[in-house]
Amino acid sequence: MEGRAVAYFERRGEWEFAPTQQTAGAWNVKEQHIAPAIGLLAHLVDTDRAARGRLDLRIGRLSYDILGPIPIEPMQAEVVVVRPGRAVELVEAVLSHNDRPALRVRAWLLRTFDSAGIAGTPIGPLPTPAELAPFDPTTLWAGDFIASIEVRRHELETGAAQFWLRAGDVLLDDEEVSPLARAAGLFDVANGMAVRALPEQVAFPNVDLTAHLRRAPAGEWVGFDTRVTFGAHGIGQTSSVLHDEHGPLGTVNQILALAVQR
Numbered sequence: 001m002e003g004r005a006v007a008y009f010e011r012r013g014e015w016e017f018a019p020t021q022q023t024a025g026a027w028n029v030k031e032q033h034i035a036p037a038i039g040l041l042a043h044l045v046d047t048d049r050a051a052r053g054r055l056d057l058r059i060g061r062l063s064y065d066i067l068g069p070i071p072i073e074p075m076q077a078e079v080v081v082v083r084p085g086r087a088v089e090l091v092e093a094v095l096s097h098n099d100r101p102a103l104r105v106r107a108w109l110l111r112t113f114d115s116a117g118i119a120g121t122p123i124g125p126l127p128t129p130a131e132l133a134p135f136d137p138t139t140l141w142a143g144d145f146i147a148s149i150e151v152r153r154h155e156l157e158t159g160a161a162q163f164w165l166r167a168g169d170v171l172l173d174d175e176e177v178s179p180l181a182r183a184a185g186l187f188d189v190a191n192g193m194a195v196r197a198l199p200e201q202v203a204f205p206n207v208d209l210t211a212h213l214r215r216a217p218a219g220e221w222v223g224f225d226t227r228v229t230f231g232a233h234g235i236g237q238t239s240s241v242l243h244d245e246h247g248p249l250g251t252v253n254q255i256l257a258l259a260v261q262r
Contacts, residue, residue, distance in 0.1 A: 007173035008036035008185070014068040017095075017157075018074045022169050025143015026192060027205055032070045032102065035146040036171065038209060039185020041077070041093045041105045043177045045257070046134065047172060048079040048091065049109060057089060057109035059180060063210040070095070070102045087111040123248040126223045141192055141201065149186065154195060159228040161194035164221045183217040183244075187252050190240045194226040201261055204228075204236055204255035211242070213250035221245060224252075234258045 010018045017040060021210040023032040031080035042062055048058060076096045083090035089109040094101050135153035137146045165186045171177045191206050192199075223243030236256030242249050 001122050007170050009171065010027045010042055012074060012177065015077045016074055017077060017172075019070075019072050021072065022144045024072060024108050024147055025145045026141035027199070027203070028069065029143045030071070030074055033143060033188070034066055034070070034209075036145060037070065037075075037095055037103050038064055038105075038188055038220045039171050039177070039183075041095060041103060042107075043171060043181035043185035044077055044093050045091050045105065045109075046178050046181055048081075048093075052081075054089070054109065055125050056111055058112050058216065059107050059213060060110040061108040061210065061212050062105055062184060063107070064103060064105045064208060066207050066209070067102050067104060068100070073097060075102070076227070079146055082106070102113050121248055125247050126162055126164070126225060126243045128245065129221050129223075132162070132164060135163070136169035137189075138193070140195065146189075146192070149189065151193065155194070159194055159230075160226065162192050162223070162225050164223045165189055165193075165208075166220050166222070178216070179218055180213070180216045183222045183242075184211065184218075187211055187223050187242075188253055188254070190224050190226050191238045191254050191256065193224065194228050194238070196228045196230050196236075203239075203259040203261055204230070204256045206238065208252050209252060211250060211252045213242075215249050217242070217244045217249055219245050228256075230256075230258060233260040 008023050023036045025033045057199045076249050082092050087093045091107045093105050095103040132152035135151040148168040150166040155161045224240045226240040228238045238254040240252045
């Protein structure tokens, strides 16, 4: 993608953030796509961890509840340590709009140590970004956020795909964010890259997102090996194995509220 990258958010104060038009879409272009906000809350958990001098801890789980649609208007944030500890902490962060909580995350932070001697996984690598064909996500979804990301994708079958995502814009204007926060800002896109039905036929928004992470991602590309299931009673699930160019690093799961469009 060419041109100067712009930001998804601008900081207006210590705990106030304004989304830009780049956050728009995908179910409704007058509302924020939840993906950048998920990355913003990961950034706030990360910066709170550093401010408290807990760089000995790393984020092992990010569990989000999406409490409703968020307009493209200023939001307020809050971070609270729910369960402090020397080796394990539980931290909660909330984004609110007009005093209404809109997105909440609970993050488990775990103390790390050298476990290289027992490290291993049966999960194989994805084809590299260079090995997959470019894909235009705006053929499926509307909004400036979707238009801003770069996608390399291979559809395996209906509801199953392997793909790599790279953000074309920065998460927060004039502020450095960690590779984890940058990657977290793409996690929610998984639900739109391996669709079982066209969004004009079936609505399948997710009401949550949980990422389990064995390690922090590295590099600009985030890889997904994704499967989408629609149940028989109006509930679906999107499940992904997460990768970077060094290999698998965790999982993302999303529960879906299904609705046949009439």
